[in-house]
Amino acid sequence: MMQDYLTIALSKGTLLKPTLKLLEEAGMPVEGVTEDSRAMVFNFEEEKIRYIMCRPTDVPTYVEQGAADLGIVGKDVIVEQGKDVYELLDLGYGYCRFVVAVPREKDKVNLRELNYKRAATKFPVVAENFFRSQGLQVEIIKLHGNVELAPIMGIADMIVDIVSTGRTLRENNLVELVKIMDSTTRLICNRVSYRTKYDQIRPLLESFAKIIEKGGNK
Ligand SMILES: Nc1ncnc2c1ncn2[C@@H]1O[C@H](COP(=O)(O)OP(=O)(O)OP(=O)(O)O)[C@@H](O)[C@H]1O
Ligand SMILES: O=P(O)(O)OC[C@H]1O[C@H](OP(=O)(O)OP(=O)(O)O)[C@H](O)[C@@H]1O
Numbered sequence: 001m002m003q004d005y006l007t008i009a010l011s012k013g014t015l016l017k018p019t020l021k022l023l024e025e026a027g028m029p030v031e032g033v034t035e036d037s038r039a040m041v042f043n044f045e046e047e048k049i050r051y052i053m054c055r056p057t058d059v060p061t062y063v064e065q066g067a068a069d070l071g072i073v074g075k076d077v078i079v080e081q082g083k084d085v086y087e088l089l090d091l092g093y094g095y096c097r098f099v100v101a102v103p104r105e106k107d108k109v110n111l112r113e114l115n116y117k118r119a120a121t122k123f124p125v126v127a128e129n130f131f132r133s134q135g136l137q138v139e140i141i142k143l144h145g146n147v148e149l150a151p152i153m154g155i156a157d158m159i160v161d162i163v164s165t166g167r168t169l170r171e172n173n174l175v176e177l178v179k180i181m182d183s184t185t186r187l188i189c190n191r192v193s194y195r196t197k198y199d200q201i202r203p204l205l206e207s208f209a210k211i212i213e214k215g216g217n218k
Contacts, residue, residue: 004048006200009068011056015185018093019072026207048200060085060188069193070201075183076162080123086194088205089187092212096162098126098180103151106158107175114138117157120150127160130180148172 010019012035024030029044035053042051052068059073060083071085074094078087100119102109111134120141121127131138141156148168150156162183163169163176187208189201 005043005050006048006070006197006204007050007052007068009052009054009059009062009071009073011059011071011073011185012053013056015056015072015074015094019091019185022091022093022208022211025211026204028204057081063188063190066190066192069190069197070204071188072185073188075186076123076126078186078188079181079183080125082125084191086189086191087186088189088194088201089208089212091185091187091208094185095182096164097182098123098130098160099163099176100130100158100160100178100180101148101163101169101174102158102177104173104175107177109177111136111178114158118155119158119160120147120156121160122147123160123162126180130160148174 010016016035020030020033029047029049033042033051040053042053044050052062054062056073056077059071060078060081062068063071063085064083072091074096076096076098100114115136115138118139118141119127119131120143122143122145124140124142127138127140141150143150147159147161149172150159151174152172158177159174160180166176169176187205194201
């Protein structure tokens with residue numbers, strides 16, 4: 001019966017490899033689960049586990065709607081989207097941080113000098129909330145990627161983006177001015193599934209927690 005399956009939405013891309021490693025360590029089936037195929041649904045009949053392969057930004061939607069019981073996705077995406085889901089566990093890997101970055105020659109600017117300036121970002125909610133919390137009025141320019149290009153091309157004075165190694169900033173002549181918040185990968189859960197499928201969720205949660213306690217999966 002379809003109902004018996006526990007469905008987990010996986011983020012393809014950067015997070016997939018450490019996620020599969022964690023699942024495998026937790027004793028979950030992962031054989032043949034890859035983003036290199038056209039398949040987007042992976043069923044394990046015996047274990048009653050189903051994975052769906054999603055764009056990271058779509059994971060919270062599948063979980064909120066109940067199409068997936070659980071999801072594995074970055075905190076950055078969770079805070080930006082504010083979906084109505086439970087966040088069950090910090091999985092520790094996929095570290096990055098939200099920052100405001102400016103062109104290198106502006107590295108001495110005071111935060112106050114950003115008032116009335118333009119910020120390009122893929123994360124308009126995070127950016128708006130941050131600038132509002134600082135009492136600044138900043139025009140948000142929403143882009144879908146490669147936001148480092150915006151200051152180079154003169155359509156923005158700064159960016160709000162996630163930084164991991166800092167390499168992309170460096171290579172585009174930008175410097176971090178302020179950190180907004182840290183982000184790591186989280187296990188999220190549909191609110192109804194948490195009650196109705198708790199017996200299936202609990203062992204998984206316990207295995208993940210044990211692995212993380214032991215030093216995790218960074
Ligand atoms: N250096 C990094 N670059 C991008 N993402 C990172 C980095 N370090 C950690 N992450 C985490 O990995 C997640 C997925 O990033 P990835 O680049 O694979 O997808 P994306 O292209 O941003 O997603 P989408 O396809 O939905 O636009 C991010 O949301 C973040 O939580
Ligand atoms: O500090 P670094 O290790 O250089 O990583 C940061 C880069 O990674 C992210 O982009 P992503 O790979 O998600 O591409 P995108 O901008 O096209 O979404 C982010 O938007 C930066 O551009």
